Amino acid sequence: MNIEAYIPVLITVINAATPLLLAALGELVVEKSGVLNLGVEGMMLMGAVAGFAITIVTGSAILGLAAAICAGALMALIFGFLTLTLLSNQVATGLALTLFGVGLSALIGVNFVGTPVDALPKLVIPVLSDIPILGPLLFGHDALVYFSIAMVFVINYWLYKTRSGLKLRAVGESHEAAHALGHHVIRIRYMAVIFGGMMAGLAGAFLSLSYTPMWVENMSAGRGWIALALVVFASWKTGRVLLGAYLFGGITIMQLFLQGMGVNIPSQILSMLPYLVTILVLVLISRDSSKISSAAPASLGKIFHPTQ
Amino acid sequence: MSDQSPLLRLESISKQYPGCLANDNVSLIIKSGEIHALLGENGAGKSTLVKIIYGLLKPSSGQLYWKGKPLHVDGPSAARALGIGMVFQHFSLFEALTVAENIALGLDEHIPEKQLHEKITQVSHAYGLPLEPKREVHSLSVGERQRIEIVRCLLQNPQLLIMDEPTSVLTPQEVQTLFATLTKLSKEGCAILYISHKLDEIKQLCEAATILRDGAVVAECDPRQETAQSLARLMIGTTPEIISAASSGLDKTMLSVRNLSIKSTEAFGTDLSDISFQVNAGEILGIAGVAGNGQTELLNVLSGETLTAATSIEINNQPCGNLSPVARRQLGMAYVPENRLGHGAVPSMDLIENTILTGYKKQKLINKLGIDIKASHDITKSIRDGFKVKSSGAEDEAQSLSGGNLQKFIVGREITQKPELLILGQPTWGVDAGSAAAIHQQIIQLAQSGVAVLIISQDLDELLTLSNKIAVISAGHLSEFKPVETVDAESLGLLMGSAAIEETHVTQA
Structure with a gap:
């Protein structure tokens, strides 16, 4: 077998995994603070359309990425204001945020459908990129791919080795106790929610500027939901988010290849694969409910209202 | 200085x-x-x-x-x-x-x-x-x-x-x-x-x-x-009532638990291992222990929230380990959970509705046409009067009552059902001394009238005043029941440490 023939497949796996990884890492931090934001899909779409539109208008991919981050953060801010300040239900608000994002991104993007854009530049390093097998696999991706992997380590270090990370975990574990010790529960949660929005926005921008450099309505196609499932799948651990993202990326690409190879399975079934696996994994994980409840942040999804 | x-x-x-x-x-x-x-x-x-x-x-x-x-x-x-x-x-x-x-x-x-x-x-x-x-x-x-x-x-x-x-x-x-x-x-x-x-x-x-x-x-x-x-x-503000000690038991077993072992479903719960005891009519049994040693699991399995093998638990000589709480209530059980809001009462429902929820079969509050509103009203009123529950009316939501008042209501509601077996978890937890004395008095009267009572509580003083016999639960093991005259706070306290429990198990085995 010729290994080099599989290199392009592995590279597409990396590309398919990156948006999942970015969005899931963001949501992991949000959930570690005790907030459940189901609006990842909506924030991703807003990031995708904002990144795409600003790149087209200004011609600068950097500004495009910045716009995507801002769009995600703004969406998250809406969610934060509703759930943290006005104490609305997190599940309902998150669902509404997704619906809102789907609609608003389609509206903004209506003039950009079919417009071509230059994909994000690849980091090609002479010599290194030419190493057989490893060269194309490790080098020659765009910056977001490296950024997403670096963030796994950064977030892991931050959560478990710094004081602010400890505070965030404490707030997610018991907001009452954190409040009693004088930590600012709402402020910490706002920061976490906004960070989650930025990461989701960036994940969206990766879709519209790198993965398939164009804007199509609803182009995230359920990846926001997969990212949410990934956090549970990973039992709120950063390393497992990385593993899960690449596993799901792999399944996404595998079904494309199976379709291409003309396997005698209806293509609709193959397209369902990543989502079926998501459901399957969630069912398998939740068979032991005590495992889930001991891994999940204990205050996840609970409204915090301090007495004055 | x-x-x-x-x-x-x-x-x-x-x-x-x-x-x-x-x-x-x-x-x-x-x-x-x-x-x-x-x-x-x-x-x-x-x-x-x-x-x-x-x-x-x-x-x-x-x-x-x-x-x-x-x-x-x-x-x-x-x-x-x-x-x-x-x-x-x-x-x-x-x-x-x-x-x-x-x-x-x-x-x-x-x-x-x-x-x-x-x-x-x-x-x-x-x-x-x-x-x-x-x-x-x-x-x-x-x-x-x-x-x-x-x-x-x-x-x-x-x-x-x-x-x-x-x-x-x-x-x-x-x-x-x-x-x-x-x-x-x-x-x-x-x-x-x-x-x-x-x-x-x-x-x-x-x-x-x-x-x-x-x-x-x-x-x-x-x-x-x-x-x-x-x-x-x-x-x-007043002198608390002095409570008279309970009578001793009759010769009729109301609750019998045999070799009960349960794996906890909670994330940080305690498994119960090989628990056996029985409660006779007219006696008050107390189970002491530090919180989190299996009390919640034991209460759940006794009340029917957790199901187990039918023969592990018998109420009134009927195997009922696999029966629901409602079925067990029909066998003569009444139950005061340790958690007032959420288990003992539905927080956002009013007192009448909460009365109906546990008593509807035994007190026949539901007839062919649906809920018997008048009967439910009357019973709720009698609970409020009889147990001095302070609330502005029977239509008050359960969560609007103070902890002690709600506890009095729940205990009253269960006693009003004229049970033959009453199981109480933390009956006076968070209840002020006056109300606690009133609840204790009711429990003793109930036992004197021939009801079997089981109290699981962390309050040693309470158990020492009320019970005829006391055992200690520690890490899911239950010690032997001993007559209250033969124990004191210190000996029970030693049993609460798990080391002592292991000792008793060795001697029993």
């Missing part, structure tokens, strides 16, 4: 909540190195007052002085910076984090991990509070958890340590260890504000006491000069 300004002075502190005056013009003086008791019933305003001192609540009016200077505490961090530490009644700990992480969260400056571990070990040894910094909190006993809170405060060299009902969850031995630590601290010059409603403890430990009733100071005294009765009178 007495000429100097006191460490902390509260002047006319009031705290107004909508519809409730939690603190009414409270003034209080605490001197350095003094162990000062804040005494009062549940709902007297003790917790509100200390939360004001610790900066968690803002007073509606009044002024605090720290060493003679006006004090404005913006929050717990500001209080800690001054040297005020607090150990909470419901611990402010994070189950999934380690001991060291929990302590770090209560400190205001950042200490590198290694140094923190050393400091914790050092302080915990100096005060006889052994702790392993790397253990996760959910694996620790309640006593160990409290040590974390105390060590957390000690690391900041406090000048005033506030302790909110610290002994309510400890075994008698752990209480003595705690008192030794507190006395040592006070000798070193740290003032302690000690909140409790346990009079014996206060007489033993404290040198000054301020007594609150309905949010206002009713007396200041030296508890060492008072008797438990005189303190109780000050606290409650």
Whole structure:
């Protein structure tokens, strides 16, 4: 077998995994603070359309990425204001945020459908990129791919080795106790929610500027939901988010290849694969409910209202 | 020293909540190195007052002085910076984090991990509070958890340590260890504000006491000069009723549990292993133990919330381990869960609806046409009158009642169903002394009329007054039931440590 023939497949796996990884890492931090934001899909779409539109208008991919981050953060801010300040239900608000994002991104993007854009530049390093097998696999991706992997380590270090990370975990574990010790529960949660929005926005921008450099309505196609499932799948651990993202990326690409190879399975079934696996994994994980409840942040999804 | 300004002075502190005056013009003086008791019933305003001192609540009016200077505490961090530490009644700990992480969260400056571990070990040894910094909190006993809170405060060299009902969850031995630590601290010059409603403890430990009733100071005294009765009178306003002991049992087994083993479904729960006992008609059995040793699991399996093999549990000689709570109620069981809101009553439903929910079959509150509204009304009214439940009407939502009132309602509701077997979890938890005495009286009357009663409680005094026989549950094992005359708080306290339980199991085997 010729290994080099599989290199392009592995590279597409990396590309398919990156948006999942970015969005899931963001949501992991949000959930570690005790907030459940189901609006990842909506924030991703807003990031995708904002990144795409600003790149087209200004011609600068950097500004495009910045716009995507801002769009995600703004969406998250809406969610934060509703759930943290006005104490609305997190599940309902998150669902509404997704619906809102789907609609608003389609509206903004209506003039950009079919417009071509230059994909994000690849980091090609002479010599290194030419190493057989490893060269194309490790080098020659765009910056977001490296950024997403670096963030796994950064977030892991931050959560478990710094004081602010400890505070965030404490707030997610018991907001009452954190409040009693004088930590600012709402402020910490706002920061976490906004960070989650930025990461989701960036994940969206990766879709519209790198993965398939164009804007199509609803182009995230359920990846926001997969990212949410990934956090549970990973039992709120950063390393497992990385593993899960690449596993799901792999399944996404595998079904494309199976379709291409003309396997005698209806293509609709193959397209369902990543989502079926998501459901399957969630069912398998939740068979032991005590495992889930001991891994999940204990205050996840609970409204915090301090007495004055 | 007495000429100097006191460490902390509260002047006319009031705290107004909508519809409730939690603190009414409270003034209080605490001197350095003094162990000062804040005494009062549940709902007297003790917790509100200390939360004001610790900066968690803002007073509606009044002024605090720290060493003679006006004090404005913006929050717990500001209080800690001054040297005020607090150990909470419901611990402010994070189950999934380690001991060291929990302590770090209560400190205001950042200490590198290694140094923190050393400091914790050092302080915990100096005060006889052994702790392993790397253990996760959910694996620790309640006593160990409290040590974390105390060590957390000690690391900041406090000048005033506030302790909110610290002994309510400890075994008698752990209480003595705690008192030794507190006395040592006070000798070193740290003032302690000690909140409790346990009079014996206060007489033993404290040198000054301020007594609150309905949010206002009713007396200041030296508890060492008072008797438990005189303190109780000050606290409650009337002399508490003296309860007569229960009668002994009849020869008819009402509840029998055989070789019951259950795996807990909770994340940090306790498995029950091989529990057997029986309750006869007319007797009161008590099960003591520190929280989290399997009481919740045992109550769930007895009530029918958790199902098990049919023959493990028999009520009235009918196997019922696999029957639902409703079916067990029809066999003659009534049940007061340990958790008032959520298990004992539906918080957002009114009292009538909550009456219907457990009594609808036995009291025939549902007929062919649906709910018998008039009968439900009448029964609810009789519960409210008979058990002195203070509420504005039968249509009040369960959650609008105070804890003690709701507990009286739930106990009343169960007794009104004329059970042959009554199972109670923590019947007077969080209930003030007056209401508790009323509930105790009802339980004794019930037993005298031939009802079998099982009480699972953490309150040893309660069990010692009410029960004919007492056993201890520890780490899911149940010790042998012993006649109440042959045990005392100390011997039970020893059983509460799991080592002692293992011993009994060896001898039984």
